[in-house]
Amino acid sequence: MNIKHYLRRAVSLPPHIIIKKMSDKIARKVAFVRRRQHDMKLPTFTEALSSHDKLGSFFKCVPVELLLPHKDWIIAVTEHYLAHRFDLLGSGWVQVRHGMRCRGVEGHVYYAGREVTPDKDGHWLEGRINRANVTESKRIWRFIDGDYSPINWHLDFKSGYLWSGDTWFQDIPYGHEPGVDIKVPWELARMQHLALLVWAYSLSKNGREGFRHYDVYRREFCNQVLDFIATNPPRFGVNWRCTMDVGIRVSNWLVAYDLFKAHGAEFDREFDSLFFKSIYEHGLHIVNNLEWYSQLHGNHYLADIVGLLFVAAYLPRTPETDVWLAFAVQELVEEVEYQFTSDGVNFEASTSYHRLAAEMAVYGTALIMVLPPEKLRALKDYDYRLHRSIPKLRPASMQLYPLEGSEEKTPFPVRYLEKLEKMAEFAMHVTMPDGHVPQIGDNDSGRFLKLQPVYQSMTVAGAKMSYNNLDTYNVFPDDTVYWYEDHADHRHLVAAINGIFQRHDFADFATEKQLEYYIVKSLCNNGRSFSCCSKKKNNYKEHDTSDNGLELYTYPGFGLYIYKSKFLYLAVRCGHIGQNGNGGHAHNDQLSIELAIHGVPIIVDPGTYLYTPLPEKRNLFRSTAMHNTLSVSGKEQNTWHEGRSGLFGMLDQAKAKVVEINTHKFLGEHRGFGTVHRRLLDIHERYIHGFDECNLSEKKTVVFHVAPGVKITMAQRDSRLDLYYGKLRVRLSAETGEWSVHESFHSPGYGIIQNCQLVKLQSTQNSIRWLAEIVETK
Template sequence: MDIKHYLRRAVSLPPHIIIKKMSDKIFRKVEFVRRRQHDMKLPTFTKALSSHDKLDSFFKCVPVELLLPHKDWIIAVTEHYLAHRFDLLGSGWVQVRHGMRCRGVEGHVYYAGREVTPDKDGRWLEGRINRANVTESKRIWRFIDGDYSPINWHLDFKSGYLWSGDTWFQDIPYGHEPGVDIKVPWELARMQHLALLVWAYSLSKNGREGFRQYDVYHREFCNQVLDFIATNPPRFGVNWRCAMDVGIRVSNWLVAYDLFKAHGAEFDREFDSLFLKSIYEHGLHIVNNLEWYSQLHGNHYLADIVGLLFVAAYLPRTPETDVWLAFAVQELVEEVEYQFTSDGVNFEASTSYHRLAAEMVVYGTALIMALPSEKLRALKDYDYRLHHSIPELRPAPTTLYSLEGSEEKTPFPVRYLEKLEKMAEFAMHITMPDGHVPQIGDNDSGRFLKLQPVYQSMTVAGAKMCYNNLDTYNVLPDDTVYWYEDHADHRHLAAAINGIFQRHDFADFATEKQLEYSIVKSLCNNGKFFSYRSKKKNNYKEHDTSDNGLELYTYPGFGLYIYKSKFLYLAVRCGHIGQNGNGGHAHNDQLSIELAIHGVPIIVDPGTYLYTPMPEKRNLFRSTTMHNTLSVSGKEQNTWHEGRSGLFGMLDQAKAKVVEINTHKFLGEHRGFGTVHRRLLDIHERYIHGFDECNLSEKKTVVFHIASGVKIHTTQRDSRLDLHCGKLKVRLSAETGEWSVHESFHSPGYGIIQNCQLVKLQSTQNSIRWLAEIMETK
């Protein structure tokens, strides 16, 4: 960040906040210098823990009948993983290895390094691992199977950029070269694919056809984990740069390891010893690098806390791990209060980040509920003075609350549980008829655990037609099956949360997601919390319903309003920019809409595409002109700072608010253009009448991004055009202005881009009236 950015931030803050931020920054800098000097001289691998120490176990065996419906894609994707092929952040299925050739990002291609010939003694690691750690790395490598080929964990395997494995983690650069995305190695190193190897192991062990011999999946798990440990010494390399990813990785390791054991796999003593030691090293790294800042702590810090919770829950009790557990429980409760509104919605102003944060909360909550009495005693008796990080740990004991109808006590107050339940309600209410959620705000395709990802099959030819950047498949026959992960289906979140509350409407909504429901329910020992709705009884009102069947779900804490019927789905965005005004994951989408008719998406949000690799594309996809609202030439609803410092923040100039709302009317406004833009929507099942008003002399444009698969037919009359999808036809017309059709882009997931079209209605008048009318239906 440049000096101008800091000066701009400084003048906007009160003096005591400036002093606090400066002191925090100075403390962190001094501490980093001390730690860097230490780590450059001495090994960062810790000494071996007691040979008698063992990890606890929480996850139970998953019934094979819950896995059988997913057999086809489990076979296919685990074959990819055995070959070290991964499809992450728009990469396409690509084998990640040393010396590979990468296709590049937007024309930017880097040299990915030379090929390696690994030897059993690990001599190939010399020159790749810093000198103080190379001896231990070579020792660890000797436990890996001789025919195993190493994964290049330090590589952005899209652009080809390679980070050095012997660079201290705080010295790792990012956002410094065009096309380079540090999220790519981070995403791979989260290792969220490991749990899927368990499902293949279980189905193979139960005699299902199409799988390898079951021990192959078990050995691959061990080899990949040891490969990572050997080539990523603690605090060196790109995969220790971000504590969030350390927390997600260690949680996925522990869940996969626990599930393997629950399904009958056995691990040798050497692996268990190295694995347990690395789990401890992950916990140590997290607690010493917490991403908590006095003015803002979001999903990164939540991942830190939940990752530390998993580590402390699984490791044997010691005074140190007791403090980790107590701190993680304390902060999880605090962060749910801080990061989730009274609506149960995450404060990032992003539907996708709501999913990510809520996943962490539900699995963290379920794990705490699964703790045995011996571990729970740590919450009553711990030495808070052993905690030296910011924020502070309160003195013992942790506050416990009685459960309704039970003598059991938990650290969860009623408000926490109500918010958790509402997290699932939000996911349920905003879901479109096709099972997808609207892309409001950023979507980085981030997940905590991927126990039941949604895969869809298509041919390679179809994939190349749909997605511009899947050209790695030009070496395969066009009729080859391509398995594509659907990032917009959030129903698994409601299923997981329903494992705690066991509500019938959640079960009906997430019928196909029984796997995560079963896993969370078993973690909670089949117990459940009472629904907050049962306390409200007849006074509870979930939503408003009109005479013509339209239901209205309002989420003012997010700034999202959903109109639903059996026929129509309309989402309207109007609210704050998130993160307590920082707007790091918000877009300039105020008064933007998404529309589906009979389950068919018609008008869609274009998504996110990329973050730091292409700053100009980052800013394009979050700009006003890329959203289904009114734009004014040369103006943004909210501005952001130039350069890398402005990529994750914006100034809340719009101050959007809802003026009036009911089941057939929405009236909202914002002030981002220096004057008021007001949008009135008259909503009926067969039509939506829009009225945009903005008193500026500049040219104004009402934009609609049209879903792929919808064809646009223009007519002789410029005042209208027709949108066709099968037998469905939607007519767009206007009293004034001129319609035009343009080429644009749509990003259904991070790093993925496809062609689409957008429609513009341009006018110089201050008032623009338009009509979206359903002419034909299926």
């Protein structure tokens, strides 16, 4: 962060807070210097642990019948993984290896390093691993199959930028070069693809055609894990830089390993020993590098906590792991209370981050519910004095609460379980008829586990035509089948949470996502179901039976209001910017709308595209002018600081609020332009009257970001225009102002970008009236 940013922050804080922050920063710097000196001199791999210790086992074998509907894409994507091809964050399916040539990001291309010729004894690692760790790295490499080709875990395989594997983790730079995205190696190193190798293993073992011999998938799991351990010594390289990713990686390792064993796989003693040791090293790293800050702790810290929970649950009991478990349980309960509002919605003002955080919450909860009595005793017997990180661990014993209808007790108060259930309700209510959620706020395509990703098949030519990030893709011929991951389908989250609550409406909504329902249900002792919300009056929903059955779902904790019928879907954004006012993942989207008719998206949010690689694109996609609201020339609803320090924050100047709302009417306002912008929507099933009012002399523009695939025709004299998709036609008209059509962009997932169009209604008047009406239907 630059000096201007610190000065701005300092001016806004009281003196005692400034002194505290400065002393904390100095203390952290001193601690980092000492830790760096230690790690440069001595190996960071831990010494061998007891060979008699074994990891716990929690996940159950999944019936092959639940996997069969997904057989085609499982065959295809696991073939890619066996060849070390990955499609992450808009990369396209590319083989990630040393010496590869990368396509670059919008013209920014870097040298990805030279090819390597790996040898069985690991001599090729010399010069790549720091001197203190290279001996152990070479020893680990000897356990990898001789015909295995190493993955380059330190590479941004989109731009070609290569981080050094012998750089201490806190010295790793990011956001320092154009086009370079540290999220790319982080995403790969989460290793969320490993669980899919289990599904291929199971289908192959059950004699299904199209797969390799089942043991190929087990060996690939072992080789990739050992490859990572050997080439990423603890606290060195890009993949230890962010504790969140360490937590997600170790959770995915443990889930995949546990699922392999549940499906009958066996591992040799050498692998088990190295794997066990690395699990411990991941836990040690997490507890010593928690991403908790007094002023803000969000999804990163939640991932730290759930990752530590998985480590502590699977490792045998010791005084140290007892403390890890108690701390993780304590903090999971605390963070669900802190990070989720009373209506069950994540506090970061993003539908996609709601999905990520809720995934961590449900799998963490399910794991705690399945802990054996011996493990649960740790919550009574731990020594809190052994925990030396911030925040503090409270003294034993931990408070437990009775489960409704059971004599069992858990660490979860009723309020916690209510919020967990409401997380699924929000995901269900916000989902559009086509199964996708609107992209409110940031979308970095982040996930905790990918046990049932959604893939769509198309040709390579179709993918290149649809997505600009793939326009130069040449790995496969144009007529090859291309499997594209759909990042906007959140129904699996509802299915997973329903594994705990087993509600019929959740089951009906997520009927195609039975895999995650079964996995969570089997974790929770085959589904001790209980529901905290279904017996209470739903205060988020209003019915109107007098006019075409419009339903209104209100989520003031998020600032999102959803109107639904069998014919219409309308989402309206109006509320806080998230993260307790930091706005790190919010967009300038106050009073913006999303509209779908007959299940067809018509007016959509443009998405996110990228973070640090191209700051100008980051700011473009979160700007007021890119959202379906009123914009004023040269003004933003909320401003942000210049440079990298401002990419994950904004100043809450809009102070948006709902003035009046019912099933026919929405009236909201914000003050981000220095004066009030008020939007009134008169909502009916076949038309929406809009009225925007803002008393400024500058030119004003009402923007409608049109969904890709929707065509536009302009009427004579620019008095109106039609949006059409097949036989569906929506007409936009206005009493005053001038309509125009412009080229724009849409990003359905992080790093993915496609062409689309946007419609502008421009006027200098302070009041602008417009009408969106359906003139033809499917």
